[in-house]
Amino acid sequence: MKWPRLKHPLLCNIVLVCSVMAPPILSLFFPTLPVAAYIHPLLLPVIMFAPWVWAIWFMISHYALLMMTSICLEMYHAHLHGRRYFTCPKNGKDPATIRKRILRRAKRFGYPYELDAMPQELVSVRYKNTPSMTVYYHRIEKLLLVYEVDVLDADASRKLWQSTNAITNIIGKEQTPLYRKPKGHSKNNSVSVAAVILANTVSPAVAAKLVDTEIRTDDRHVLFCAVELSTAKYYFDNQKEPFMFAYPVKNRAINRIHRVVFGGRVPLRDNPHTLPIPHGFEKNGFDPEMSLWHFMKYAQKELKGVSRREKKRFQEMQNGTVIMDDGWLYCKLGDRVSTMMVDDDENDPQKKQVILSLNWAYPKSNRISKKDNATIRRLTEEFLRGQGFEVTFIEAEIDD
DSSP, rough: OOSSSSSSSSHHHHHHHHHHHHHHHHHHHHHHOOHOOOOOOOOHHHHHHHHHHHHHHHHHHHHHHHHHHHHHHHHHHHTTOOOBBBBOGEEEEHHHHHHHHEEEEESSEEEEOOOOOTTTTEEEEEEEEEEEEESSSSSEEEEEEEEEEEEEEEHHHHHHHHHHHHHHHOOOOOOOOGGGTTTTTTOOEEEEEEEEEEEEEHHHHHHHHHTTEEEEEEEEEEEEEEEEEETEEEEEEEEOOOOOSSOOHHHOOOOOOOHSSSSSSSOGGGGBBBBHHHHHHHHOOOOSSSSSHHHHHHHHHHHHHHHHHHHHHHHHSSTOOOETTTEEEEEEETTTEEEEEEEEEESTTTTEEEEEEEOOSSOOOOBHHHHHHHHHHHHHHHHHHHHOOOOEOOOOOOOO
């Protein structure tokens, strides 16, 4: 079946949900229910609840496949919202009019925040503190910064990032006693920063970087939007993150830019300058012209193949060996294997960042003790330094 195609991710998600939930929902309205109740009273609950049992069994047994398909569709849906640059007819083309309308909308957000020492480029600072609707003890610190420069090049963007970092260290650290995090909990308040830069000219290098770049730390997310007044073009990363429970901090910053810069939603139909499909999609067999069912069949084969290949690799590895493959590190101690994610440093390709795991990946998902964690870290560091890389680790909180 060639319908629906992956190039319509929202439709594919709807069809995917309906294909799983349609049998139990239709069973409630099936015309044989009165007949079944008339024949025998026990047939009625069987016909009513059997499809629900089937749907639950299907979702549990195919959880990995459904999650993988849904995440790929969400990521591609977010990619379709990215552009090399945006235009906004609502703001006009005159530089003075664009500046006036953006500053007017910025004044409607939150409350003004007065700094002791305002940088020369900083025009406005707006602040808002709201409780999270997805995490009861969590609060979201929302910041809106508006800068104004003549030319936005590499040096100016670096200076503005340093200024933004200094400002967020001052603002956004208050905690209302009612929403203070529980004792012993490590999660802090998230700081979502939307920085709008009004510039007469934006260098091509900075513009290309802004459309697919985000800056984040453990509890802070900064999203820049550059407005080139001379050409009425807008550069920023409009690709939202998929989520299941907690709403991503990046998405909050994107919504703030939509509201302040564009006065609502971004006019995607007026902006045909789409971004190329990332290499990761093609590498994983994702083709927009492929049907949803063909992709799910391919993904199911890949999931089974990966599990078999990984099991074979883990069995063939020697004790104390470390292997790096496709952004992952595998370390074997005895008959157990730990997997770790590896990230490259954006500024220095010779630096690696290793995210340690809490649990073993093979043969059972048991918790890794502190002693084994220290051994894994030592072996991993020796392996990467032998390859000529500098290593930094993100420690995991591990209990014995």
